[in-house]
Amino acid sequence: LQAHARTPRGRARCAPEGESGGLGGLFEAEPEQARARLFETSEARRLLDGRGPPPLGGVSDLGATLRRLGKGGVLSVHELQDIAATLSTFHAVRSFFSQRSEETPRLAFVAESIVELRELERDVISSFDSESELRDAVSPVLAEARASVRQLSSEVQRRIAAYLQDPEIAPSLSDEFVTLRNDRYVLPVRADARGRVRGIVHDVSSSGGTLFIEPEAVVEMSNLLKRATLEVQHETLRILRELSGRAAAALPAIEANLAALEHLDLAFARGALSRETQSSEPEV
Numbered sequence: 001l002q003a004h005a006r007t008p009r010g011r012a013r014c015a016p017e018g019e020s021g022g023l024g025g026l027f028e029a030e031p032e033q034a035r036a037r038l039f040e041t042s043e044a045r046r047l048l049d050g051r052g053p054p055p056l057g058g059v060s061d062l063g064a065t066l067r068r069l070g071k072g073g074v075l076s077v078h079e080l081q082d083i084a085a086t087l088s089t090f091h092a093v094r095s096f097f098s099q100r101s102e103e104t105p106r107l108a109f110v111a112e113s114i115v116e117l118r119e120l121e122r123d124v125i126s127s128f129d130s131e132s133e134l135r136d137a138v139s140p141v142l143a144e145a146r147a148s149v150r151q152l153s154s155e156v157q158r159r160i161a162a163y164l165q166d167p168e169i170a171p172s173l174s175d176e177f178v179t180l181r182n183d184r185y186v187l188p189v190r191a192d193a194r195g196r197v198r199g200i201v202h203d204v205s206s207s208g209g210t211l212f213i214e215p216e217a218v219v220e221m222s223n224l225l226k227r228a229t230l231e232v233q234h235e236t237l238r239i240l241r242e243l244s245g246r247a248a249a250a251l252p253a254i255e256a257n258l259a260a261l262e263h264l265d266l267a268f269a270r271g272a273l274s275r276e277t278q279s280s281e282p283e284v
Contacts, residue, residue: 001026004272006053008061009258010265026266034284036106037270042281043104044271051100053268055092058085059261062254069251074237075244077132080124083247083254087121090114090257093264107267113260115253120246127243134236142235148228156225159218160185163197172196174210183229184222186212 002014013026028034047053060082065075075083097104097111127138136143160178163169164187170176172193178185181202189197189211191204200219203212214222247254273279 001266001269001273004269004276005265006056006268007059007261007265008063009262010269013262013266014269031284037267038281038284040106040267041270041274043107044268045274047100047104048268048271048275051103053272054096054264055089056261056265056268058089059258060086062086062258066251066254069244069248072248073244074241075247077128077134077240080240080243080247081128081132084121084124086254086258087117087124089261091116091118091121093261097264107264110260110263114257117250117253117257120250123246124243127239134239138239139235142232142239145228145231145235149225149232152221152225152228156185156218156221159221160187160215163187163215169197179212181212181214183226184214185218186214189213 002011005011005014028037044053062082065079065082068079069075091114094111094114094116097108101108127134129135134142136146157178164173164176164178169187172189174188174190178187180186184200184202186202187197187199188205191209191211194201194211194213197213197215199213199215201211201213204210205212
């Protein structure tokens with residue numbers, strides 16, 4: 001039965017009660033409830049034999065994510081995207097059964113309980129690009145800070161790269177490249193030539209033969225770059241916190257919807273097992 005379940009909660013429900021995550025409770029105690037489950041299994045079997053299963057894929061294991069939401073935590077980009085994908089599955093499943101309510105009245109009744117959360121889904125999806133980065137359109141503050149980072153980073157690199165061609169500085173360098181140390185652009189200066197390059201030492205090579213120095217002339221611009229970078233980080237965190245807060249407000253609905261999906265998932269797992277074993281509905 002577990003092999004036919006398609007959602008994390010459905011698979012966990014099928015685990016033996018003694019196993020980690022096993023929820024048990026697969027069997028009904030009263031004849032009427034047992035009949036109800038059998039009727040659902042037969043409905044699921046009919047769809048599997050005909051029009052196919054519901055779109056239950058795309059549901060991630062949200063257990064840890066939802067627990068963090070319940071404690072007021074801020075979700076990562078990928079966690080928010082997992083929630084959005086799950087919300088999309090909610091809507092797809094509800095629509096699937098609304099079009100098949102005459103064939104599967106009992107399962108359609110369960111699907112009707114799924115709450116629409118399209119606005120939250122749309123806003124999360126539209127906030128990120130194909131590379132899971134926040135879009136500039138989400139926040140003018142973010143767009144401006146990112147533009148400043150790009151401009152300042154380019155200018156700092158241009159200025160510091162000029163030192164590589166400076167006849168007074170180049171002989172003091174241990175290599176012909178610019179690198180980063182502590183998020184600052186630095187030059188690799190030979191330790192014995194320290195006095196020839198004025199600036200701030202940010203690191204030392206493991207051998208001690210090279211000092212990584214930020215030239216004095218770019219320190220102020222590097223400070224501006226650091227401020228712009230921090231502004232990007234702070235605005236990104238603010239947006240993630242806002243989206244997480246909205247997801248937290250929808251937490252009761254999300255939990256209820258997941259319970260409905262689990263119910264439907266188990267019905268179709270039973271239907272698939274029935275089909276696999278060529279079983280038929282018994283009388284109780």
